[in-house]
Amino acid sequence: MPLSDPTKAAISRMNISEPTPIQDKSIPHLLDGRDLVGQARTGSGKTLAFAVPMVEKCDPSMKKVQGLVLVPTRELAIQVAEVTKALAWNHRLRVTLLYGGRSQKPEFDALKRGTHIVVGTPGRTLDHLRQGTLDLRSVRFLVLDEADEMLDRGFAQDVEAIIGYTPSERQTALLSSTMPAWVVKTARKHLRNPAKVSVDAELQAPPTVHHMVYTIERSQKIGALRTLLNEREDSPVIVFGRTKRGVRKLARQLDTLGYPVGALQGNLSQSARERVMADFRSGESPILVATNVAARGIDVEGVGQVINYDLPDSEILFTHRVGRTGRMGRAGEAITFITPDEEKKWGQLERSLDIRFKRETWKDAMR
Numbered sequence: 001m002p003l004s005d006p007t008k009a010a011i012s013r014m015n016i017s018e019p020t021p022i023q024d025k026s027i028p029h030l031l032d033g034r035d036l037v038g039q040a041r042t043g044s045g046k047t048l049a050f051a052v053p054m055v056e057k058c059d060p061s062m063k064k065v066q067g068l069v070l071v072p073t074r075e076l077a078i079q080v081a082e083v084t085k086a087l088a089w090n091h092r093l094r095v096t097l098l099y100g101g102r103s104q105k106p107e108f109d110a111l112k113r114g115t116h117i118v119v120g121t122p123g124r125t126l127d128h129l130r131q132g133t134l135d136l137r138s139v140r141f142l143v144l145d146e147a148d149e150m151l152d153r154g155f156a157q158d159v160e161a162i163i164g165y166t167p168s169e170r171q172t173a174l175l176s177s178t179m180p181a182w183v184v185k186t187a188r189k190h191l192r193n194p195a196k197v198s199v200d201a202e203l204q205a206p207p208t209v210h211h212m213v214y215t216i217e218r219s220q221k222i223g224a225l226r227t228l229l230n231e232r233e234d235s236p237v238i239v240f241g242r243t244k245r246g247v248r249k250l251a252r253q254l255d256t257l258g259y260p261v262g263a264l265q266g267n268l269s270q271s272a273r274e275r276v277m278a279d280f281r282s283g284e285s286p287i288l289v290a291t292n293v294a295a296r297g298i299d300v301e302g303v304g305q306v307i308n309y310d311l312p313d314s315e316i317l318f319t320h321r322v323g324r325t326g327r328m329g330r331a332g333e334a335i336t337f338i339t340p341d342e343e344k345k346w347g348q349l350e351r352s353l354d355i356r357f358k359r360e361t362w363k364d365a366m367r
Helices: 005-013 021-031 046-057 074-091 105-113 122-131 153-163 181-190 218-230 244-256 270-282 315-322 340-353
Strands: 036-039 067-070 095-098 117-120 141-145 171-176 195-198 209-215 237-240 261-264 287-290 305-308 332-338 359-361
Touching (some): 005 074, 021 036, 021 195, 036 046, 046 067, 046 074, 046 171, 067 122, 074 095, 074 117, 095 105, 095 122, 105 122, 117 122, 122 153, 218 244, 218 305, 244 261, 244 287, 315 340, 332 340
Parallel strands (some): 036 171, 036 195, 095 117, 141 171, 261 287, 305 332
């Protein structure tokens, strides 16, 4: 690829020698100045697919924001910024992270000093725009990461408002692991003749994930979970619950029973969320009980098992949850519990995914 020496050196430091399919197909289009709609499975290397051309196109001598990446969650913002900083450092480019749940002062100071690339969540980014502390008039390169969620009802209004602060002649990239037709349709007004890259258009979990689906009585679930956790190997495990309250309760139960567990849910302060993730990454708390806040973009090396303790509400969330394991070609395991009252929901999920999963009754499996 026609990349500068600083970029090549940064990629080499990451011990990467060959691009993944999404990187191989996307980077040339973006280097050529094309807008892009890119779809690839979670864990396939989408961040580098847009971060590499973004740093190539930023001018370090111009102390203005030239690159903007919008992401749906704080945890994903932190991860994207880390990857981008690793590339930007060699180019003498500054990267600033904007997200809620913490003091705005360090962000004010960083923006005032001058920054070249901003990675942010929509709410906090819009706060800075309205306060006049962020200027996007020099943006050359705009990225909507996890575009399906960024353009959905929850974020759409803020995202539209932010895009309105950027120049119309900018380059725009939309990337996501799922790309429903409505996303492409909604995005048309923001893109100019985009290149379309789809590495794996079928909405399904990575092929390296082995699925086990169990029919189970609600009263058996905590015992079944304990059995699975007792049999776990050294790799981290994520247990997904449906509600914030349910996740807190389950984590407390497991903690009382002596399991090394952390809980991640939306009501935590930002510092608490970062502590939980740091403990999970370091292995101090190798079991993470989480709501869907952890389903998108959380990249923790070597997650060996994902357990759907409660069913998700959509096939997209199922795909994102399961995508936390089996990343970058590694093997992983996804276990799903289905209680009698969830049969209808499970049937809808299977139809939407167009997959029939093999399943068995928990008590039969344990004989």
